Amino acid sequence: MKGFKxxxxxxxxxxxxKYLECGDLREGFARIKCPDxxxxxxxxxxxxxRWLCPSCHNKKVVQFGHHLKEAVLxxxxxxxxxxxxxxxxxxxxxxxxxxxxxxxxCAVKGLTKFFQLxxxxxxxxxxxxxSSCFTDITS
Numbered sequence: 538m539k540g541f542k543x544x545x546x547x548x549x550x551x552x553x554x555k556y557l558e559c560g561d562l563r564e565g566f567a568r569i570k571c572p573d574x575x576x577x578x579x580x581x582x583x584x585x586x587r588w589l590c591p592s593c594h595n596k597k598v599v600q601f602g603h604h605l606k607e608a609v610l611x612x613x614x615x616x617x618x619x620x621x622x623x624x625x626x627x628x629x630x631x632x633x634x635x636x637x638x639x640x641x642x643c644a645v646k647g648l649t650k651f652f653q654l655x656x657x658x659x660x661x662x663x664x665x666x667x668s669s670c671f672t673d674i675t676s
Contacts (some may be wrong), residue, residue: 559584638669
């Protein structure tokens with residue numbers, strides 16, 4: 538690993554190195570002891586790299602979902618809508634990330650108008666938007 542560290546540079550390179558070290562006891566760990574039964578075990582440190590490390594990313598997704606359920610969303614029916622960008626347009630969003638926010642705003646405005654026209658006026662609508670950029674890794 539030492540020779541590999543010398544060849545990788547930049548921010549992306551550091552993320553890759555952290556991912557490769559994720560869960561490796563040689564890179565650091567915590568000793569955890571149960572106060573009741575006094576059983577001890579070792580827990581390796583994680584890289585905490587979202588999107589790159591599947592293990593750490595999944596943990597963040599679960600935490601975000603739990604936060605939405607417990608602190609943000611009311612216990613009423615919910616719907617999920619997924620919008621994807623055609624591959625030919627993705628390069629524009631890759632180089633100008635602010636476009637993702639504007640795209641989310643357009644989607645919310647469009648859905649709001651649709652629901653105003655089709656549903657009763659009694660209901661309240663709320664939105665939680667999330668932009669995922671898998672193009673960074675796959676293309």
